[in-house]
Amino acid sequence: MQRSSRHNEEGFALVWWALFLGFVAFPLLVLTVEGGRYFRAAGDVQKAADAAAEAAVREVDIAHYLDSGEVRFSGNEYVLAQEYADSNASFLRPRGTDVVVVAIQVDEADDTVLVTTRADVTLLFPSIAPQIVIQRTGVAQVRIATP
Numbered sequence: 001m002q003r004s005s006r007h008n009e010e011g012f013a014l015v016w017w018a019l020f021l022g023f024v025a026f027p028l029l030v031l032t033v034e035g036g037r038y039f040r041a042a043g044d045v046q047k048a049a050d051a052a053a054e055a056a057v058r059e060v061d062i063a064h065y066l067d068s069g070e071v072r073f074s075g076n077e078y079v080l081a082q083e084y085a086d087s088n089a090s091f092l093r094p095r096g097t098d099v100v101v102v103a104i105q106v107d108e109a110d111d112t113v114l115v116t117t118r119a120d121v122t123l124l125f126p127s128i129a130p131q132i133v134i135q136r137t138g139v140a141q142v143r144i145a146t147p
Contacts, residue, residue: 037125041091041124045092045119045136053115053140059077061073065144070108085099085101086099089119097120099118102116102118111141111143112142115140116138120132
């Protein structure tokens with residue numbers, strides 16, 4: 001009689017491990033891989049935003065800034081910011097995801113330029129995932145040394 005109850009316990013252990021692997025271990029593995037991919041993509045969007053902000057600062061109208069202290073652009077800031085954002089999206093671009101410059105703003109109080117970038121990274125994840133859009137803002141200080 002002991003033998004048959006022991007046989008039942010062995011079957012229970014197999015079911016327990018199958019449930020553990022299916023409901024705990026595998027989802028943790030998926031979360032780790034997909035979470036890492038998300039954070040890498042978010043880092044790429046931030047890097048692109050920072051580079052775009054640096055590029056936009058290069059387009060400040062220096063003569064106007066020296067005369068008035070007001071930050072004004074020369075008119076080419078979006079093009080240059082987008083070029084810098086594209087060249088700094090090294091993880092996303094090869095995977096068919098573009099980083100787009102959506103806004104360039106000036107904070108007159110701090111003499112800073114804020115550039116907001118956005119990327120739809122849905123293609124990086126399984127098709128069952130909802131739409132995933134990452135938006136980040138880069139900041140660059142306007143610094144002009146006068147002789």
